[in-house]
Amino acid sequence: MENRRRFVGAGLARFCVNEHIVGIKTAPTRYRSIIMPNEEIRIYGIVQGVGFRPTVYRLAKAEGLRGDVCNDAQGVLIRVSGSQTSIEEFVQRLQQECPPLARIHQLTRRRCEDELTCDDFVISSSVSGVVKTEIAPDAATCPQCKAEIFDPFSRWYRYPFTNCTHCGPRLSIIRAIPYDRHNTSMTSFTMCADCEQEYKDIENRRFHAQPVACHICGPQATLERADSQPIAASMFSMLDDVDAVCTLLQKGEIVAIKGLGGFHLACDATQEAAVQKLRQRKRRDRKPLALMARDIPVIEEYCILSNQERELLESPAAPIVLLHRKAQEDNVAPSVAPGQNTLGFILPYTPLHHLILKRMNRPIVFTSGNLSEEPQCVDNDEARHKLGKIADYFLFHNREIVNRVDDSVVRVVGDKIQTIRRARGYAPAPIQLPPGFNSAPQILAMGSELKNTFCLLRDGQAILSQHLGDLENAATFKAYQETLNLYSNLFEHKLDAIAVDCHPEYLSTKLGKQLAATHQIKLYNIQHHHAHIAACMAENNIPLDEEPVLGIALDGLGYGEDGTVWGGEFLLADYRSFKRLATFKPVAMIGGTQAIKQPWRNTYAQLISAFSWEDLKNQYGNLELLEFIQQKPLNLLNQLVKKRINSPEASSVGRLFDAVAGAIGICREECSYEGQAAIEMEALVEQNILNFPKEMLNYPFDIGVFDSIYCIEPRPMWQALLNDLQQQITQQVIATKFHQSLANVIVQMVDKLCQENIINQVVLTGGVFQNCVLLEQVSQGLERLGRTVLTHSLVPSNDGGLSLGQAVITSARLYN
Numbered sequence: 001m002e003n004r005r006r007f008v009g010a011g012l013a014r015f016c017v018n019e020h021i022v023g024i025k026t027a028p029t030r031y032r033s034i035i036m037p038n039e040e041i042r043i044y045g046i047v048q049g050v051g052f053r054p055t056v057y058r059l060a061k062a063e064g065l066r067g068d069v070c071n072d073a074q075g076v077l078i079r080v081s082g083s084q085t086s087i088e089e090f091v092q093r094l095q096q097e098c099p100p101l102a103r104i105h106q107l108t109r110r111r112c113e114d115e116l117t118c119d120d121f122v123i124s125s126s127v128s129g130v131v132k133t134e135i136a137p138d139a140a141t142c143p144q145c146k147a148e149i150f151d152p153f154s155r156w157y158r159y160p161f162t163n164c165t166h167c168g169p170r171l172s173i174i175r176a177i178p179y180d181r182h183n184t185s186m187t188s189f190t191m192c193a194d195c196e197q198e199y200k201d202i203e204n205r206r207f208h209a210q211p212v213a214c215h216i217c218g219p220q221a222t223l224e225r226a227d228s229q230p231i232a233a234s235m236f237s238m239l240d241d242v243d244a245v246c247t248l249l250q251k252g253e254i255v256a257i258k259g260l261g262g263f264h265l266a267c268d269a270t271q272e273a274a275v276q277k278l279r280q281r282k283r284r285d286r287k288p289l290a291l292m293a294r295d296i297p298v299i300e301e302y303c304i305l306s307n308q309e310r311e312l313l314e315s316p317a318a319p320i321v322l323l324h325r326k327a328q329e330d331n332v333a334p335s336v337a338p339g340q341n342t343l344g345f346i347l348p349y350t351p352l353h354h355l356i357l358k359r360m361n362r363p364i365v366f367t368s369g370n371l372s373e374e375p376q377c378v379d380n381d382e383a384r385h386k387l388g389k390i391a392d393y394f395l396f397h398n399r400e401i402v403n404r405v406d407d408s409v410v411r412v413v414g415d416k417i418q419t420i421r422r423a424r425g426y427a428p429a430p431i432q433l434p435p436g437f438n439s440a441p442q443i444l445a446m447g448s449e450l451k452n453t454f455c456l457l458r459d460g461q462a463i464l465s466q467h468l469g470d471l472e473n474a475a476t477f478k479a480y481q482e483t484l485n486l487y488s489n490l491f492e493h494k495l496d497a498i499a500v501d502c503h504p505e506y507l508s509t510k511l512g513k514q515l516a517a518t519h520q521i522k523l524y525n526i527q528h529h530h531a532h533i534a535a536c537m538a539e540n541n542i543p544l545d546e547e548p549v550l551g552i553a554l555d556g557l558g559y560g561e562d563g564t565v566w567g568g569e570f571l572l573a574d575y576r577s578f579k580r581l582a583t584f585k586p587v588a589m590i591g592g593t594q595a596i597k598q599p600w601r602n603t604y605a606q607l608i609s610a611f612s613w614e615d616l617k618n619q620y621g622n623l624e625l626l627e628f629i630q631q632k633p634l635n636l637l638n639q640l641v642k643k644r645i646n647s648p649e650a651s652s653v654g655r656l657f658d659a660v661a662g663a664i665g666i667c668r669e670e671c672s673y674e675g676q677a678a679i680e681m682e683a684l685v686e687q688n689i690l691n692f693p694k695e696m697l698n699y700p701f702d703i704g705v706f707d708s709i710y711c712i713e714p715r716p717m718w719q720a721l722l723n724d725l726q727q728q729i730t731q732q733v734i735a736t737k738f739h740q741s742l743a744n745v746i747v748q749m750v751d752k753l754c755q756e757n758i759i760n761q762v763v764l765t766g767g768v769f770q771n772c773v774l775l776e777q778v779s780q781g782l783e784r785l786g787r788t789v790l791t792h793s794l795v796p797s798n799d800g801g802l803s804l805g806q807a808v809i810t811s812a813r814l815y816n
Contacts (some may be wrong), residue, residue: 263369317425436544528558567652
């Protein structure tokens with residue numbers, strides 16, 4: 001109750017009496033005296049498929065009101081007749097007793113002159129129209145449904161698709177609005193008499209729960225061998241096919257499990273042979289694998305949990321939460337998360353998962369059911385074809401997955417949630433836009449090339465798609481287009497403009513240009529790092545006409561305003577425009593995209609940018625690093641740099657991280673996934689060393705001038721780092737010193753810029769700031785300077801949040 005009051009009090013819900021917006025909690029005194037026996041009350045927000053109409057019905061009956069309530073394309077429409085006192089009490093209670101998954105974003109009231117003819121209060125049929133309502137995210141199994149599936153006297157005992165208005169599938173099964181059964185993939189299942197009775201029982205929590213079903217009338221799970229051979233007779237001793245999966249996992253088998261928003265591949269996380277087999281078959285070398293555990297006590301055997309992390313794990317969103325590992329010598333297989341000091345854990349979020357793990361006292365690997373870099377499989381036949389050589393067994397079900405939805409990933413940094421991947425449980429819940437965007441035009445922002453999401457802007461809200469992945473993969477790009485069409489149809493989005501990244505070769509940019517030409521609407525090219533900053537401003541509720549902030553955008557790369565590659569930017573920015581004040585020294589990316597995959601290329605590029613190779617050989621020729629580089633075709637590499645052949649200069653801090661990692665022997669030859677070198681170097685940072693005096697940890701950087709703006713020059717840092725290598729200083733100490741020193745120079749640059757510009761707020765954004773050590777060190781340093789620091793929470797700091805920034809920048813420019 002208190003949480004709901006706090007949500008409502010945040011200013012997102014509003015009253016409208018006689019179509020005038022007034023206060024949040026009660027109508028002003030001058031309106032209370034007006035006799036309004038009949039009112040039309042409209043509710044906007046997440047109010048369909050979450051038990052909202054039954055709540056309205058119950059409260060209306062309790063207050064003795066007549067009238068009706070129905071779903072329509074805009075949300076929920078209520079018509080009531082009764083005494084003014086009863087209507088006021090009804091509206092108050094509606095806000096205070098809102099169902100768990102519902103969110104009221106706006107409430108409007110207007111007087112009805114016509115007398116209502118109802119003798120009672122009823123729930124009416126849904127009405128179609130122009131779509132303005134919201135779609136609820138899929139929600140994890142509620143405590144009541146979980147209790148029922150383990151209760152032998154319940155008719156839902158061991159039923160893997162049990163749900164109610166408080167939990168279960170939403171986005172993953174919906175085809176159209178309003179959210180009614182015939183508009184979902186549950187339309188294939190006709191309710192039995194018992195389910196229909198509960199569906200129609202206003203006092204039952206399954207009242208109008210659209211996916212309601214049971215053993216008799218609902219979806220069924222079936223176990224198959226991947227090689228199509230008959231199931232072994234020993235499996236028949238299990239309770240059912242779902243229970244058999246647990247036994248298979250305990251025996252070291254790999255099982256592909258069809259869940260809520262797609263397939264997952266599972267195996268016993270404590271059996272190294274099983275994990276290695278999964279990695280080899282899936283072609284996923286070292287990228288960490290997510291784990292699922294039966295309950296919190298199992299997780300606590302392996303990780304340290306804060307109260308906030310525990311709440312996230314048990315929340316309706318049920319994301320994967322990155323947790324600090326207790327010890328590397330636990331019995332989790334070494335191949336689960338090599339080079340990491342964290343484990344990504346998730347709790348069961350469907351009855352299917354709860355039933356599988358009932359007898360499992362240890363964690364299982366729970367990773368997306370796909371070949372590496374491809375989208376999750378959602379269809380049974382597709383899974384047989386693509387996963388048949390990875391999985392030993394399949395657990396299928398016959399409920400269609402309409403919308404592919406991957407698991408969300410979050411972590412807690414300090415006391416703030418950091419979203420790394422926004423998908424199931426969060427998408428497509430809208431993000432309320434800041435003051436000034438209330439009448440935002442309808443905009444489609446196409447997002448980035450990597451970690452793509454797109455964004456629909458309308459009615460003061462941003463609707464971000466779930467995480468879609470890297471568009472350079474053909475299957476992902478196809479899924480991106482399908483999801484875009486689905487959202488456009490679901491929300492009946494009528495475009496005023498399209499926003500794209502400035503990079504001309506992004507597939508999202510090319511598609512955006514085609515759509516703009518086809519529909520003859522305006523196209524806006526949005527600079528990559530400006531979009532990062534604007535996304536952070538928007539989620540922190542910075543008003544449209546606020547004074548500019550200083551945005552620090554650090555990432556792998558983004559197309560710069562001058563046609564070069566940026567990635568370490570200090571921009572004075574508002575929503576409409578920006579001015580580049582400072583950057584990191586641009587260094588060649590030798591071989592272009594090859595430099596992203598092979599850190600040694602960045603190490604060599606940094607070294608020859610700072611020193612002559614002859615001087616390096618004379619002074620540091622005995623280092624193993626130089627002996628390694630000397631084996632490479634240096635003459636060819638030098639020619640590429642000199643002639644600028646496929647070797648663009650980039651101010652990328654992401655590539656600087658790769659260069660340092662390569663120098664100290666982390667993923668030097670090659671990375672098997674994006675950001676691996678930086679991630680594994682962060683894991684080496686010694687927290688106790690960070691508490692040492694700064695002068696003991698400092699690698700010096702210079703601040704100079706490049707192209708008429710300030711520039712951070714890493715040359716002295718490299719000199720000191722090479723000296724440390726000569727003295728055989730450990731990887732841990734060097735990694736720690738680099739993180740601390742980089743944070744120091746960023747804070748120094750901000751201090752310098754603040755002396756020359758009016759800056760009160762500093763935004764930290766871009767994929768590099770997913771590094772917890774750097775984020776905390778920079779934030780603390782800026783706060784010591786007296787600056788307000790804005791960071792991400794609702795959307796990722798990586799490119800997964802880029803589409804939000806593109807959308808609000810375009811909206812701001814349209815307002816001009």
